[in-house]
Amino acid sequence: MSRVVITDMPRAEVLDPQGQAVERALRGLGFDDADRVRVGKRIELDIDGPDPEGAARKMCDALLANPLIEDFHVEVV
């Protein structure tokens, strides 16, 4: 059984209101050196089976990621 990490970030051309809000808030707190903030998701799960990475990709295609707005990345840890 493997622990798999899926990261799912807003695609570069998609508006990322959360990233923008975080950037503004950080600046407001005096962190002027923060830039190009993006906020996405990180999904961790156990996958049982011979090909956890392949299974995770299938899960992304079936449900976990929306390719119109997100880029995903799978990593087995």
Next chain:
Amino acid sequence: MSRVVITDMPRAEVLDPQGQAVERALRGLGFDDADRVRVGKRIELDIDGPDPEGAARKMCDALLANPLIEDFHVEVV
């Protein structure tokens, strides 16, 4: 300037309703081998300065993470 990745996951003992809902949905789609799903956040940002990791930790303490319910982790990539 460095690209910094902050991961922010619900603390292990805290309820993760999103992870729970995703897990049920994956099972419903026939992915019976998915287990212990947790859903958290991934924040990517540029930090200018000599100690990007230290700066990122400060940002987490000040704003990005809620230590009562989340564990965070900082990585400079």
Next chain:
Amino acid sequence: MSVAVVRFPGTLDHVSALAAVTGIGGQAQYAWHADDELPQGTSAVLLPGGFSYGDHLRPGAIASRSPIMAAVRRHAEAGGRVLGICNGFQMLCESGLLPGALIDNDSLSFICHQADLEVVDDSTPWTGDAGAGDTLSIPIKHHGGAWFGDAEAARVVLRYHGENPNGSVERVAGLANATGNVMGLMPHPEEACDPLLGSTDGRALVKGLVA
């Protein structure tokens, strides 16, 4: 001949949606997310608003993969009418029956207020007698209602009039597929069908299900 109002876990507006259909003289019955087929005699489908699956992952994402949605797709592909309201619109985009995606409001807050919508395209079955340029007063209530996509390529039916409340591309409030039989919108026409609630402008959209 009846409108199937589909219920998912976390659907909230099925009662008011059903009442809106019967209120204009239509017939309606509930359909259940876990079923593979729409109820016997379904003539049109209404995907009502709510927080199906708690809006987890992405609003509408989990619901759009439910068994019933395969039947909704078949119904739509055969030319049947489908109206998705709010969470229902999010499901239609997630399932690819409508173009684009709905992302968080630019304010990152939930917003609930009456909104003026401008009719952009009056040639679909969804705007009744209203002509292009007319405005409809219908409430909006959502957290993830900013439409993102290619507005040039889409068949935009309704646009927010005046200030953009949520950051939608081109102020898109609702759109249809190319053939016009599938329509989705973030505003809630089922809550604008009764003079006691301040507006009856929502009836035009609901009529699109029974006309």
Next chain:
Amino acid sequence: MSEEALHRQLGLTDDEFAHIPELLGRDPNEPELVMFSLMWSEHCSYKHSRKLLRRFPVESDRVLQGPGENAGVIDIGAGWGLSLKIESHNHPSAVEPFEGAATGVGGIVRDILAMGSRPIALLDSLRFGELESSRSKHLFTRAVEGIGHYGNCIGVPTVGGEVSFDERYEDSCLVNAMCVGLVRADRILRAAAEGPGNAVVLIGNRTGRDGIGGASVLASAELSEDEDRRPSVQVSDPFTERKLMDCCLEIADEGLFVALQDLGAAGLTSSASEMAAKGGVGLDIDLDLVPLRETGMAAAEILVSESQERMLGVVLPRDVERVIAICERWDLDATRIGTVTESPNLVARMGGEAVVDLPAGLLADEAPLYDVPVEPQPISAPLGPEELPSEPVDLRATWLEMMGRPNLGSRRWIYEQYDHLVGANTVVRPGGDAAVVRLPDGIGGVAITTDCAEVHCELAPREGGMATVFEAARNLAVVGARPLAATDCLNFPNPEKGPTGWRLTEVIEGMSQALEALEVPVVSGNVSLYNESAARRIYPTPVVGMVGSVDPEKALGHAFQGDGDAVVLIGYGPRRLDGSEYLGARGCPPAPDVASEIALNGLLVEANDSGLLKSAHDVAAGGFAVALAECGMPGDLGATVELDTRSRADEALFGEGSGWVLASCSSENLARLTALAPPEVAVRHVGQTGGDQVKIGLPASTVSASVTELAAAYEAAIPGALNEH
């Protein structure tokens, strides 16, 4: 760790600890001691307030369920009952405002659900420190988000509430949530377990270590920096709550619940012991059957876990399968965890052994009750002319400044984050006085409000208690509603210290007198004590939630409707600066007069029933000038009025009294309205609606501002306070 240390750590006094063996006939074991400590905490046992609460009037021939159940129920006719209850979630919200406020909403909704009722409306009553404080900003914004998140996601409209900001709440914010539900009068569910042999079924979320000892211990002591007291935070799961609602109501519709109870503070311990004690039966529970989210949980942890979104039902053995099948259809866990027994004992087993075995009533009913010190205190006198500040030179500037104060400005920033429309029954929306929600099947409508006159309660507690109740009733009357029932949440400082015990007693006395006069019974309520820190003590804050009946077709709003209508000031008694928003917590506000209050409300309802009124709005915080602007802004309508008064100008504009209402009517109806007025109440025609200016003529001057600039100040009040650093 010695036993001694343990009971003190758990919050029991030495005397309380010593009392347990006397009742039990032996020493309690550890899980039992933990259970006693929680059930005998202030939060669960009301040990410092229970005696005082007996003062409240609780009876009327409409009461279907009075205090003592999860919520009260009032008969609204046509075979329907309305359930109502308000509850605090103050301490959890101070620790984690988003989740604390959200789970507060979840908790009150489950109380309504436990009555077999469908929740139809939510309200929230909030108090925070001034918004200059970054901590208060954070608590306020996050609490509002949390309330919105939960209410929006479960599809119950949040139709009203109130908020104010005062330095007194800087260390102890208040987050109270009220829920109203609808139930067929013959299908009301109750918590009393019945029928030995019946099954006990746990429905909903799995049990984790959430908030162990949290709500109860935490809410029963002053908030300190003591990290150990912090429970593991409960994360809200409104999606599961919505399924729980749909599912439990489906089970109730099929008549399959013998009894139903939510799991709130002290979790399984309180729900099981209360169900058993109320029914005079026992429950035998197998902890190994409780679905857990975490491994290695001890018996005591399972017994006191405050995991949210769980309900405990009693069902007939033959119905268990059907109940579980309905839950499965809703993707909810449901597990038979025990059985109702003949003996009065609550038994909990683990690994086949009884780890807890004691009479349920000892936990639920035998907590020691205490008297609070009630040494009478002097009441401040009204301020004399020499004690008032000099009159402002620029009254117009003062007016605009007041309109833009967070305590007086628009609440739009709050209620637009709440879905106040879901269900398509919200006839009068937030922004005015009471909300009006239409009921199904043509059975009418319900008006709902929450109110509290906390500054008045601080300065003159008995009159403040009365003023609180009358303000709630007046907020119902201005939408055309007759009051039916009340629920209350008594938020106070430590009752064992200083004048708090006396104030609590006085406030309850004043509230009770007003409720008796109105013939409005209290059907449910909640008490939150110890809201103080070393530095600050909150005002006595007895929030009253009141419901009234109204024909939704006739429900009245606060907004002026058109040009040329008569503006009418209706009411009695003085308006003074004492205790006003303008002046602050000094002096002594005018005391309400019982007969006049009743007459005023009667007049409003009668006039509205006869179709004489176009709008009505009570003159509350900010006084006449603020109320007049509020009537004009929604319809962008000005007004020209003359106040014939001997008061100083600032007192005439911003003074606050008890019973005053600003109404409008067509000029044809003015004479009829005046003729209806009973002797206790003055009806003064003060001016006309129209134009784009709000002009107030005083004997010595005229103050005027455009509706646009008033609205700009009003709308910017909260957003402005939040954005500036």
